[in-house]
Amino acid sequence: MTNEELTNKTEETQETQDIKTNENTESVEKKEENNVEMEEKKKEKKEVKPTWKYYTYDGSTKTKKLVIDKRGKKYLIAKENKEFGNDLGVANLTDVSEGNVLPTHKGDEFYLVEPTAFDIIKKMKRSVTTLLPKDIGLIIAYCGIENGETVIEAGTGSAGLTMYLSQAVGKEGKVVTYEKRPEFAKIARKNLEIMGSVKLNQPIIGVDEEPVETEPILNEVAESKKVYNVIQKIGDITEGIEEQDVDVIVLDMPDPWNVVPHAKQALNKAKGRIAVYVPYIEQSKKAVESLKENNFLDIITIECILREMDISEKGVRPSTRMIGHTGYLTFARVCPEKLPLNEE
Structure with missing residues (x-):
């Protein structure tokens, strides 16, 4: 190949590369334009405005x-x-409170509401299996847990029961929950933070943790209403209960009979009640025996079977699925004691 031919070949190659470079540049620019256009369209879709007035609600903790x-x-x-x-579709939540219907960019609607403890428990992170609402409801009902009362719980687990107890005692009451495993207590704390029952990174008694720099307020509504009413403790409740004059003690643990003597001393003699939840009937038997040995009154053991009903235009029938046995619940009342006469 002559020098002239080589030069021509080089020039052709250079021209080809320049054309490809220009094509690539145009392609990149076109993609960028398309991306900008898509983002603008996406933004327009997200900014769908309702044709109705939004409801205002600021009561959620x-x-x-x-x-x-x-x-x-x-x-x-x-x-x-x-x-x-x-x-x-996509809905805009900016400055929108619970209690509203939200339009989406596709013409559909979402309903924005305040979650209940039941909703939170279904979605929360769990360390162990939590009690079901059917059993929790019976505990609150049979024990007659009221606003302003002090409740002791063992063990905390994922804090499912703790959330309901916190709601039952209200801001005037207190729930002290015992857990032996620090890793479980930390998971429970995260769940209780969602409910507004504890402050963000609230210290767990018995756990050494590095101080965490956080904003002073987790939730302005919860802070203003003073609803933080749960105290978490690491400890083995079978070794004793520090709190005294307690209204209710709830035991969800493998060996509740070992706590009964301590519960007798800790409960308020006028209205102290105890609830025991265990999965096996032999555990219930041992718990009842311990309650009788410690002179507890009004002892009863029950089981709750839950069956949903299917109701439609075609008719009504029991659901083919049901929640059968989960555990046995034992309830009792502490027995008043004879106080010695003062010796003169």
């Missing part, structure tokens, strides 16, 4: 909101979220 779509699907989201979306 929880750090989560609940979104329900038209199919009944539920989504627990952080309170600070500015938007929410699924296959039905």
Whole structure:
């Protein structure tokens, strides 16, 4: 190949490279333009404005909101979220409180409401299996837990029962919950933070933790209403109960009979009640024997079977699925004692 031919070949190669470079540059610029255009369209879709007035609500002490779509699907989201979306579209949550209908960019609607303890428990992180609402409801009902009372719980687990107890005693009451395993107590704390029952990174008695720098207020509403009413403790309650003059003691643990003598001393003699939850009947038997040995009154053991009903235009029938045995519940009342006469 002559020098002239080589030069021509080089020039052709250079021209080809320049053309490809220009094409690549144009392609990149076009993609960027398309991306900008898509983002603008996406933004326009998200900024769908309702044709109705929004309801104002500022009473929730929880750090989560609940979104329900038209199919009944539920989504627990952080309170600070500015938007929410699924296959039905995207809705703007900026400055929108619970109690509102949210339009999506696809023409559908979401319902934004305050979650209950039941909603939070279904979505929360768990360290162990939690008691079901059917059993928790019986504990609160049979023990007659009221606003302003002091309740001792063991063990904490994932804090499912703790949440309901916290709601039952109200801001004037107190729940002290014992847990032997620090790792479980930390998971429970995160769940209780969602409910507004404890402050953010509230210290757990018995756990050495490095100080955490946080904002002074977890939830302005919870802070203003003073609803932080749960105290977490690491300890083995079979070794004793520090609190005295307690209204209710709830035991969800493998060996509750070992706590009964301590419960007798800790309970208020006028109205002290105790509830024991165990999965096996032999455990119930041992618990009842211990309660009788310690002169407890009004002892009863029950089991709750839950069956949902299917109601439609075609008729009414029991659901083919049901929640059968979960555990046995034993309730009792502490026995008043004869106080010695003062010797003169």
